[in-house]
Amino acid sequence: MFSKVFLYTDRGRLYCLSRLAVRKYSTPSYIHNPGSAPLKCITLGRLLEEAATKYGDRPALISRAQNQVLTFQQVLKQADKLAAGFRSVGLNPGDRIGIWAPNISEWYLTNMACGRGGFVLVNINPAYLVRELENCITSVGVKAIVCPHKFKNHDYYDNISELAPELLKHDPGKLKSKTLPSLKTVIITDKADLEGTFNFGEILDKASDGDINSIKNMQDYLDPDGLAHLQFTSGTTGKPKAAMQTHFHIVNNGNSVGKRNELDKKHQTICMQVPFFHVYGTVISQSAALNHGATLVLPNLGYDPDKALDAIRDEKCTVIYGTPTMYVDLINRQKVRKEIISPEIAVSGGAHCSVNLFKEMKEVLGVKKVKSVYGLTETTAVVFQSLFDDDEYHSTSSVGYVSEHIEAKIIDEKGTIVPRGTPGELCIRGYCNILGYWENEEKTKELMGADKWLRTGDTFVLEEDGYGKIVGRLKEIIIRGGENIYPAEIENFLNAHPDILEVHVIGVPHERLGEEVCAFVRLAPNSTFTLEHLKSFCKGKISHFKIPSVLKVIDAFPKTTSGKIQKFKLLELMK
Template sequence: MSVNKMLKRNLQLIPRILGANGLSSFVLIRRLSASITKTVEAHKFYPAYLHYVGKDPLVYRNVGQQLEKTVAEYGSTEAIVSCHEQKRYTFRSLIEEVDRVAAGLLKLGLKQGDHVGIWAPNNMHWYLTMLGAARAGLVSVAINSALQARELDYCLKKAKVKAVVMSETFKSQNFYEIMKSICPELPDSVDGRINSVNLPHLKHVIIDTPNRLKGALSFDDLLGLGNSDEREAIAQLQRYVMPDSGCNIQFTSGTTGKPKAALLSHYNFVNNGTHIGNRNQLDSNSRICVQVPLFHVYGVVITVMAAMTHGSTLVLPAAGFSPADSLKAIVDEKCTVIHGTPTMYVDLIKKQRELKLPLKTAKMAVTGGAPCSPQLFLDIKEVLGLDHVRTVYGLTETTAVIFQSRPGDNNERILNTVGHLQDHVEVKVVDAEGHIVQFGQPGELYVRGYATMLEYYDDPEKTKETMGNDKWLKTGDQFILEADGYGRIVGRLKEMIIRGGENIFPKEVEDFLNSHSKIIEAHVIGVPDERLGEECCAFVRLQDGVESITHEELKEFARGKIAHFKVPRFVIPIDQFPRTASGKIQKFKLAETYKQMQKEKA
């Protein structure tokens, strides 16, 4: 019955009420009033839209100006400690080194707005280059250190990278040899200037190494290129670097199977870092154990920018994630805060149960990058002996964080939500037709505000698909928003797999698997994994006469071709794929098949 009909029926009772007298009239009037109120309340629509203003205003400054402000306020405070490299910088000594990098990059002939790739693990030169590029008005391009030749080639071309700063080696990865395989002209380059047929935009390769490698400059060479006047001019340059201009490119995943290059601004970086740090109550006494990779938006914004805007210290335990090194760094460097993905905390907890180190100074853990189970939250707090566990939720396209735990949140909030809406951000939840739903109902989460990316670089079509003219950004996540500002993820509308914080898009893996001589057709899904959150599972149709293919075979086949984390952990042969009438693969049925197989094993 419509609300109008119900009200009409109630109004028809008025003559009866007026005909009554005394106490009965009073009673009937009260009952009628209550009935009307109940009817109206039952049919009210509370749209799932919020704009949380917060108490601290947004600021209009670039990353370089923010660094200057931090130096003025916290100059003698340690900015960063690299345990594995035995290097330390205060904020005051840091800006001197950063400006040497900035002057060196400009001396190479790079112009404001040019792109500088950083392809390295968590070494000091990553941090210095990112800030140096920002001070020079350049755009840093964050490249996953695990990428192989084909993937690196794509990233350098997509972002039109003009210079690359990289490590020489890391674990089994030889960066120089990989670079030579896609840029064969590198060893014959003169004076560090490259002319590549395959990579026409690339002009310079800078490597952090004491060795002389043909065609490349060393990082020390870069530091020595600019003279004192050129280094001092970097401070004057800051007024010409607009906060709204691009600062950093992050590669993210998409349904097409190819990474998209999300362009983020100085304004995004400075303000998201500020409000993240506010929520986490960072100050100049905070010392953050950095387990996450700096090339990820978690590392560069939630960690680097939040620390910089609050005068906090970053501690790099190792070039790559190492639970034992993290625990040792927490003890030796008296870390108060730990940053990591859920997978990292699983390993950290396991190692702490073994070593039982005295983590006396650690007070808070921040987790993000993938969903975290309630049990893991409890284990983090108990085993690591922490007072607080905070969660963050966001996307690369939103410069990291749009929901985050607040100080004083109780266990129910922390265990069952992704936190409260971030300051100065608008969100709404819509149904499949784009109509807004009510609070408490599931739908796709849209975001608008200062934190949304500028664009997918050089990809107006994909930008328009994700962010309309009204500037609402579609997250692709199925979400429930409550009226009090807290939210919950229900699921993902897109097929992307999040394996231990690493994004895997199935089509890329499927295309790779289909190139194997044993495989006719492959389709990849994400399946639950206790440690990693999700694991990569491939259903494959094999060539006639081939009975099986193993994970180890694929691992060997993938060597030097795709990153190790993209290799499917589970490989399941199948005779026929479930398809729709139009021929599309029904991946939900593959997930059901996997679930049934697990039940039968149990």
């Protein structure tokens, strides 16, 4: 016998839940945004083809460090040549091709070629060293890898040779390695002539007209629900896992996030400070730009706030992408340089954007709107995001409203939906949820049950108006003398202090209380900020048990390449 249903509306939409699920709560922490436009059932390759037809000679990518400009038509042409070249050296649809590189045009073209040729792109952090690389290659069976010879102090070729010394003895494309048994082909993006490798240009030149036509003809047979990317989790809490994202996931999440970022309003030029290998780079940047004809500007091969400022000025960028840390750096450089720039929109993701930072982004960078995005690798990318007309309160106190075609709910430790305004674990259900982790059934089951609700591991609050707030990670909750403390709440408060450029809060062991609150801070130049100043600033404004009793001043935070703080490393520093 069916239980009665509970009906309620949100922003004019009607929703229902079983009374058993919501019990006595008048407004449960559940929301569904059905969207107004249908989802796209196409591959990344088809999306590129549509973009080339629609936007033609408009620049798709500007790589300033390489002095390169590629139009949408040129990207399609090069992607088909590259895909055909991959086929000519023995790669077949479904094979995994690793891309291990900074932000270079070859990264972008490799992604597009994989979309056109049915290969699976494996995104590898360019900062990874030998053992991390080995895990990536062996865990998913990478057959070919595309990388530069060197970047900064990193010798990629030497790293591969250390793992597979057989590379020096075998012909290109015929590697037989004991340590890396799946790897057969190494493709170097530079013009260096290195033993056992192909050059990127050489692969392009291998494609015949017939090979290119076969790539064009196969577009009708590639499955939008087929695997497109293996995206390693960012490693903020430990060993990365390979999340399986389909063409359908990536195309539609990019389309949705692009609309919220107003890329569909006019031709937008995006200063892209974030790395390509992360979902911020693959989905929020590349897929969104393809969907809406935006131009991606790469200020430099690696992160550099001065180069970003140059790019915003020279390319007249209308949109900026970055993490809060990147915006702190960009603002500090603009205060010194005072460049004449006029960006309209700043998109911030990866962490919460404080009120102070929000104001400085407007005042110093001159942006008209600041938009927040929230998501996970496991949800393809974005699931909550700022709306078009959000005021300062919603832009700074929340991560926005739930994205189109997505359901969200907040549950307690028993799995019961909590009332709105109550912290709990955020769960997501919708087209965006990944297929699972590559060959890791145990972790996949922990992530997502048979009901297809994905457990994010984030402590979240759904407000009465449907906006979401991050409270912290479940595993990051500090339990001090029996009191639950959410680091994000303290971080947001301390970020308002003028001497603090950046703050991150962790729990540290305490003999009597179990855990004590520790604040790591990066301070403004010449600041004399102390623990006593911190306590005085907090007194009477936040609960006494939330006030940090330990202060650590730090010059730079340990981060992933995508700009996320690795809090487990902060705890290691304390130990």
